[in-house]
Amino acid sequence: MSSPDGAGASQTLAVIDFETTGMSPGMGARATEIAAVLVRNGQIVGRYQSLMRSGAWVPPFITQLTGISNAMLEAAPAAAEVMREVGEFIGDAPLVAHNAAFDRGFWRAECERADVAPPPVDSGFACTLLLARRLYPEAPNHRLGTLKAFHELPDAGRAHRALADAEVTAHLLLRMQRDVERRFEDQIGEEGATHALLLKLQRAPRQRLGDCVRAHRVVCAA
DNA sequence: TGCCAGGCCCTCTTTAGGGCCTT
Numbered sequence: 001m002s003s004p005d006g007a008g009a010s011q012t013l014a015v016i017d018f019e020t021t022g023m024s025p026g027m028g029a030r031a032t033e034i035a036a037v038l039v040r041n042g043q044i045v046g047r048y049q050s051l052m053r054s055g056a057w058v059p060p061f062i063t064q065l066t067g068i069s070n071a072m073l074e075a076a077p078a079a080a081e082v083m084r085e086v087g088e089f090i091g092d093a094p095l096v097a098h099n100a101a102f103d104r105g106f107w108r109a110e111c112e113r114a115d116v117a118p119p120p121v122d123s124g125f126a127c128t129l130l131l132a133r134r135l136y137p138e139a140p141n142h143r144l145g146t147l148k149a150f151h152e153l154p155d156a157g158r159a160h161r162a163l164a165d166a167e168v169t170a171h172l173l174l175r176m177q178r179d180v181e182r183r184f185e186d187q188i189g190e191e192g193a194t195h196a197l198l199l200k201l202q203r204a205p206r207q208r209l210g211d212c213v214r215a216h217r218v219v220c221a222a
Numbered sequence: 223t224g225c226c227a228g229g230c231c232c233t234c235t236t237t238a239g240g241g242c243c244t245t
Contacts, residue, residue: 020245024227062245101229102244129243
């Protein structure tokens with residue numbers, strides 16, 4: 001049997017999280033911190049975290065939210081240097097984030113500014129927010145902090161810091177992979193809940209997740 | 223703190239509007 005992404009149980013996924021000065025790079029917001037957590041074989045196998053000096057001003061409410069100040073960024077490595085470093089750390093591992101649309105926007109913008117090619121984005125960006133809405137409709141809401149409490153995930157430190165949020169997202173991803181494999185045990189096959197399957201599930205109608213897994217299996221077996 | 227934006231989902235929809243989630 002083969003998997004369309006060439007992966008199996010040992011597939012390495014990269015969970016990333018940005019802290020930023022605002023909501024949209026299109027409105028001038030810049031990244032202030034990035035973290036990447038590698039997961040493989042059901043566990044965290046690598047961590048990267050760095051503040052990023054872009055020259056952008058950090059608003060007071062962002063400092064209050066994240067603990068990241070303008071003074072901290074003055075001593076941080078340049079944003080372009082950090083993006084090159086994190087790109088090397090991640091390699092060709094497929095990406096995952098909570099509300100991936102947000103992190104994808106900053107990933108693309110900061111890669112472009114740093115003149116770094118962003119190949120992992122082209123292989124798809126799995127989103128634990130979209131997956132949580134499908135897998136856990138009974139959760140009070142699908143914010144990262146709520147899902148952490150809902151599943152009693154391990155504490156990773158201060159929320160709204162990149163590494164802590166990336167680690168919580170990584171634990172959520174691992175929980176989701178286990179739940180998908182358990183829930184669709186009869187259909188899922190040996191490769192398990194791969195990145196390719198998660199990309200399909202996050203777009204599938206909530207009531208037809210089983211059909212999605214079966215259809216994925218047919219593609220894998222072809 | 224809650225706007226801003228962007229992408230997505232849901233429904234009182236589809237020639238739309240409102241809510242969720244991220245910093």
